[in-house]
Amino acid sequence: MTAFFISTWSVKDRAKFDEYVAKAEASLIPHGGExxxxxxxxxxxxxxxxxxxxxxxxxxxxxxxxxxxxxxAYQRIIPIRRDAVRVTVAAYSTK
Structure with a gap:
């Protein structure tokens, strides 16, 4: 069943957020994340x-x-995320 990672946030530090996003995007590829x-x-x-x-x-x-x-790869960038945003993350799957 398809699964979805859903994250909601407010940015605290835009420069750190931009760094996090670049690294997070690259980490998705080996796991089929889109x-x-x-x-x-x-x-x-x-x-x-x-x-x-x-x-x-x-x-x-x-x-x-x-x-x-x-x-x-993803665990390594979580500290950047913590500094960059106030965030909630969740996993959902289709029924």
Whole structure:
């Protein structure tokens, strides 16, 4: 079943964020990750939101998503992400 990595964030340090994004994008390739959406929130239609941007990355399955997330390449850049953004990340799979 297809799996999706969904992250929502507000940027704290744009330079560090740009560094993180470049490295994160490269780390997706070996695991079949494909960015489907990277967008900026335009309006809140219902509820409360405490972030400005989001990304949706599709993986062939949950195993590929988890392998990417636990990979040395991705784990190495998480400290950059911590300094760059206030973030929430989640994994979803199709039914």
């Amino acid at each position: 960015r489907l959406l990277w967008g900026r929130m335009e309006s809140v239609l219902a509820g409360e939101i405490d972030y400005d941007e989001c990304v949706v990355v599709q993986f062939p399955d949950l195993e590929a998503l988890n392998a990417w997330h636990e990979s040395e």
